[in-house]
Amino acid sequence: MKRDRHAGQRRHCLSWKAGSSSQCLLSLTLQHHGKFEIILVADKPGLGRATDLPIKKVAFDEPNISIARNLGIKEAAGEIIAFIDDDSIAEPTWLYRLTAPFTDPTVIAATGWTRDRDGFRWQSRGARMTAAGFPVELNIPADRTTLLSPKNGHPVNLHGTNCAFRARNLREIGGFDPIFAYHLDESDVAMRLAVNWPSSLTAVVPDAQVIHARAAADYRDQSSIPTDLTATGRSAALFSRRHSGPDPNDKIVKRTRRKLIRHMLSGQLDPTRVNGIINTLKAGLRSGHAVGLPDPPAAIQIDLTEFLPMPSKARDHRVFSGWHWQAKQLRANAAKVVGHGALATVILLTPGFMPHRLRLTKGGWFEQTGGLWGVSEADDKATRPWQQNERLQRERSLSEIRRNRSNMSNV
Secondary structure, three states: OOOOOOOOOOOEEEEEEOOOOHHHHHHHOOOOOOOEEEEEEEOHHHHHHHOOOOOEEEEOOOOOHHHHHHHHHHHOOOOEEEEEEOOEEEOOOHHHHHHHHHHOOOEEEEEEEEEOOOOOOEEEOOEEEOOOOOEEEOOOOOOOOEEEOOEOOEOEOOOOOOEEEEHHHHHHOOOOOOOOOOOOHHHHHHHHHHHHOOOOEEEEEEEEEEEEOOOOEOOEOOOOOEOOOHHHHHHHHHHHHHOOOOOOHHHHHHHHHHHHHHHHHOOOOOHHHHHHHHHHHHHHHHHHHHOOOOOOOOOOOOOOOOOOOOOOOOOOEEEEEEEHHHHHHHHHHHHHHHHOOOEEEEEEEEOOOOOOEEEEOOOOOEEEEEEOOOOOOOOOOOOOOOOHHHHHHHHHHHHHHHHOHHHOOOO
16 A cells, blocks of 8 residues: 555554444544544444444444454455454544554554553553463553564464554454454464564554443443353363463363452352353353364455545644533533544542543543542552642643644654
């Protein structure tokens, strides 16, 4: 593909596996990126949420995330293909930062850092994947992009809702393997890329951030507590077989039981449900060991479609902050600047220790709420004696780093 007129950028494709959240799509329309297209893979209701946007749409209504992603790959016309899930919110700088490392021709994949549903706690910050299907966390510097090659056959793990690939490499290995309908699908891709290009690099980009809400589904409830782990167990067994790893059964059962007990102790899970959930995991493991193991998928052959770019806007970012009782005026200010095509963040403090939360409102601005002494960043101490002006200045500064396009050179 031709280079874009924006220095250092190429045309990029964004495949969105959609189903339930229009907020994800809204966040994609706010991206600071010169030229990219969106491929929306969704059921009919999901496709109906994007009637006024110039995006490619693919109808799909099966419980198999790998097939959904491959459908997106077939429609992508860019050199880089990024992925995000429907229950995630992308920061405005996300796509630019995630794809920036691909100017290095040895980089074939990238992954960012992913925050949990509150918008502040970390869900994923970089790991390597073992042949048994278990991540080993990496000590990645938070202030710069790190380029890593596979080590002892262990590639950098890729978080499915926050990752990107060089299109030709992804297509050459056949994209995602349909045997992984859910869980370890992106890790299997990382393993196969490492086998085919053992000297290639994967970029870990801390500033390329999304918020992953882990919405309710057939296999988890509204609080993200698992209800059925059959698919997880099946994928775990298939993964270890595919990559000649040790049997994961004992380890995954023990790890899962510990997680469920933590949920139980926090009052989120009825103690009588623990064994039943574990039994679904064991059933999935048995299924994954018993089923035939097909060869990895063949290369994806496509006739490139026309590139369908999203409208590009150079958006300024404004922050409005104060006490929660000033919310009406601050929100009105945010709505006004959003109406003029800018980005906005509203920060509302309450007296107290309430942990901070971040959301993207239907009005199109980011809104952060929490206590004056509440924790937002992972290393915050609840006992720190913040003054209002000091706390607001700190939170304003952090929101500028995440959403102001002038900070995008820091990759």
